[in-house]
Amino acid sequence: MRFETTVDINATPETVWKLLIDVERWPDMTASINRVELLDEPIALSARARVHQPKLPAAIWTVTAFEENKTFTWESRSPGVTTTAAHELVTTPNGTVTVHLTLDQKGPLAPLFALLTGRLTRRYVTMEAAGLKTKAETP
Template sequence: MRFEITVDVAAPPERVWNLLSDVERLPALTPSMESVELLDGPLRAGARARVRQPRLARAVWTVTEFTDGESFTWESRAPGVTTTGGHLVRPAADGATLHLTLVQSGPLAPVLGLLFGRRARAYVTMEANGVKKAAETA
């Protein structure tokens, strides 16, 4: 399963990045997250975060790529599936562009896509819209 969303944000890229990269604050911006706890200090390559989302099992996400001010990718592994979440902020003519991706791979990914695909898409969309709204109203 692969899902992508891109939204234009009428706010400076720095503001969008600051909201997006403050992962422990994301639950205040989107109903798709109940809690996020950084386990290894600030967000950076190798950092881990425990994420709790409604109607999903708790998961530990590990940051696999990090470019300060621009992007981070993290992944969570469970038996038979790896879930990768990408977060990218780019400058745009009237502010910023926010691009989020969610990819599930592994032998159980097709089954999980059928069971949870609709919810996963909804959660990624909620996150994008929550960051957009917060950035534009700050």
């Protein structure tokens, strides 16, 4: 399963990046996340976090790619499925930000996971993008 969403945010890239990498505060932005425990600080390459989401088991996510102020990707593994989530910021010519969120699930059980949780996963990613936009644009 692959899901992508894009949101334009009327805020500075610095504001959006600070919110994006402050993963422990994500529950303040979206109801799709109950709690995030940063296991390695700061969030950077190889850092890990335990993410608790409604209706899903807690998962350990490990940062696999990180470029300050631009992008971070993290990955979670469970038996038969590897889930990769990418967060990319693109600064527009007028100084605002377009955020691309991508979620990929691969592995022998990925089709089953997509069938069981695909709709919920898509809804959560969309909620996260909307919550980031609202938080970044609120003074």
